Amino acid sequence: MPPAPALDIRGLTVRYGDAVAVDDLSLTIPRGQTVALLGPNGAGKSTTVNAVLGLLNPTAGEVEVLGRKPQDAVRAGSVGAMLQHGGLPTEARVGEVIDLVRRSFDRAGQTTAWPLEDLVATAGIDGLLGRPVDALSGGQRQRVLLALALVGAPPLLLLDEPTSAMDVEGRRAFWTTMRGLAARGHTVVFATHHLDEADAVADRVVVVAGGRVVADGTTAEVKAGVGGRTISFTAGPERRLDDVPAVTAVTRQGSTVTLATADADTTLRALLADGGLPDLEVRGATLEDAVISLIAARRQTSIGAPR
Structure with missing residues (x-):
């Protein structure tokens, strides 16, 4: 029997009062893919990521992560995440924070923590272990957050705007790391507004607008769909x-x-x-042209839909 996909979302709907953040969204991601979630602010990308992490209860639909309920997959250490507003404890050194999280993987049912030397090299935080968290630059903080997401060597990695505080060199190094992880068999799902990153890195692009998937395919397929x-x-x-x-x-x-x-x-x-x-x-058409066109078409459909 083939293994369960890394991510299987069926009919996901999330409402906040009268507002619909995610609208009957379905998406299946096999293991080992690198997938970009694209769309404007408010499209439902972050809400979908939060549902996958078990951080909210959907109004309707089902989410399975590696064949498990989201909370069970997270507890088992099978999912690593970099959230858009992730924080780090103050008045601590980077090495202390890394050690604290690595120790949590000694509990029953957890995977073994990633060996420290390899983790430091993979995340690109060599030389930062003795540095106070409060002294990190924006890009360095993102690198440390990546290291924390990777501590359990998770099969599935979820990244929400992971390079938002990085300079050009930092972004390039970050995606070199992601390619290496994909080569090791990790599934990488990331939301970004940097469409050049998606074009260069992703095996597959999923465009979300108005809480729904409006395009799904390789970057070439998505661009070809725009005349x-x-x-x-x-x-x-x-x-x-x-x-x-x-x-x-x-x-x-x-x-x-x-x-x-x-x-x-x-x-x-x-x-x-x-x-x-x-x-x-x-x-x-560039990927940016295609995404803008798809979003505009979705808005026109929404405006014309009966209320």
């Missing part, structure tokens, strides 16, 4: 672009003009007939 192309070139303010055929949007940044078009060939023929196109660039 149209973007044409960029250099032009002065005197060049008229009001009546160019098939254009759906026009933006100017200094001398750079960017046109969104539903038919690139038609648009290019009209532009070339009207003059040259210095610094021409034609590209398909």
Whole structure:
């Protein structure tokens, strides 16, 4: 019999009074995948993560984590989490906090704690064990929170905006770590607003809007689902672009003009007939383009839905 998926969500609904945070959301994630949860603020990503961690009781639906109820999987040490507003105890040193959490894995039913030397190297906190928690930078705090999430070598790792306080170098090092964990067989599920991270790292992208899944696939599949192309070139303010055929949007940044078009060939023929196109660039939809389009379509559907 095949092992249970890392995450199996069926018909999850979460309400806060009259507000619906998650609306009949279903999602299955096999073991070993790296999955990005994308969507605007208020889309339901963090609420879904909290339901997976057993931190709230859903209004309806079921959640299974590695074939168990969320609370049972967490108690067994099978889930590690970095939450968006995770905190660290003050007036303590990093090594003391790590040691405290590692000791908790000696209880009956818990997995064995990750060997300290490997944990320190994997999380990138070498040199920080003797440092006071209050003296950590934002990026260092995130690294320490990652180490705490990894203490039990959990099969499933949930990350909510994990690189929000990191600089470019820190983000790059962080995702190198995530690739290494995925190669070891860990399942990594992360919510982020950095779409470049999702494009570069995720095996699969799940776009959530209005509490529902509106797209699910590889980044290439999600981008391919959005029609149209973007044409960029250099032009002065005197060049008229009001009546160019098939254009759906026009933006100017200094001398750079960017046109969104539903038919690139038609648009290019009209532009070339009207003059040259210095610094021409034609590209398909980016992941950002696709996510924005999907969110806008979901909002239009919600506005038009009967109340």
